[in-house]
Amino acid sequence: MTAPEQDGLTPRIDTSRPHPARMYDWFLGGKDNYPVDEAMGRQMLAVEPGVPVMARVNRAFMHRATRWLAGQGVGQFLDIGTGIPTEPNLHQVAQHTAPAARVVYCDHDPIVLAHAEALLRGTPQGAVDYVQADARDVDAILEQAGKTLDFGQPVALSMIALLHFVSDEDGAYALVDRLVSVLAPGSYVVISHLTADFHPEAARKVDEMYRANTLTLAPRTRDRFAAFFEGLDIVEPGIVAAETWHPELGEPVPGQDDVVSAGYVAVARKG
Template structure:
């Protein structure tokens, strides 16, 4: 397996006093790579909405299914922004199971993800895996680094899983997606999952948003119409915009406990022609 130089030899400082979405997600999934601040906010959220850990697993299961589907369409390059702490199987493991020569670039802004990037860099001998620490809004730096591993003249699957609801319109959520879309070659795919208020009572969605904001985090759970805007100019893949659990469930195994749970997330995959 070819590995690129990340250029990240100097360890970044981990702010353990403030919750971080990647570490909270790890806590929801039962991981150990989180801190008291992450667990505290996580417990507050689960205390109000006990299904959140199941919803997190449903979201991750969508990522696995979408990766399998896109790899099945012949795509051999993946750019995953908002990677999170490694939880097997990781995206490259799913992709390389179908296509051993698949090349994957991961990106996250949390130093603890970098600390575990060695697990993300273990792939097949035929493929390539790289990792860059960068903020999702710094698309220029992400694209510059990704070009060391990925050929942007060929199709790429751009994966933004459970990321964009942490970025407000004012912080450029739509602009960063447009910038990334513009860099993709025809035949590329955009894969997004995103929390929405549409599946739950308005009061409950407002409470979750307020809890995140109280923890110092942005939370913008977008409606279907606002979610669809991310895919402007692309051709939707069937079944279009649906709840996470409804996107090609035949491509994966059901998540334990999901039978009576709504994921609370819209998902979609679309193609650039």
């Protein structure tokens, strides 16, 4: 892996307000979070006790989708909105099936950068790299990812639990369109996304918490989620709750049978 560039500066981690990636880490049982993240996480648990299981269901979907894509012969992956590394990471799942797979991670959170070099190590046959960039800075992502990935060949673009942190006004659909436009035919797009369709009252209260902490949260309906895949061929089983996307491809999630997912997922192919 190429060492992430930091311009000689140590990135500043703001521990004065909660951060979605660190809260997600806390829900998954990780240690890369702070008291402010745990505090808001506990507030969310008071509204919806199933949030930790929902987080694991979402993570398990990523594992299954990556395993499926590698099995389809996809050998390149661009994961935007990586989050704090939690093993097994995407490259570990991909390279288990395809040891020569090339993976580029992208995130803007300094705590992710702090862990990237130590945790994102791949097979000798493959390649793993990390891009420090905001998801909305598509040109910078493509330029840096192009040092590892060949965009003339199929790439799996993965955006797991990312786009509900990008509002319509902030260009969520435009950034997906721009990324998809450079993908070669035979590429895939993988998205998981929060919705209020399944738990409307809990979603409303969580949205209020985010607003109170000046955090963006944009849960979308099924139709608005489907709009991210315009012009692409959605593979079976289509747009579904996270736990129902090819469950036979992965390990069961504890408590999975007792919870309805908080988000939609889908995998689509560019023709």
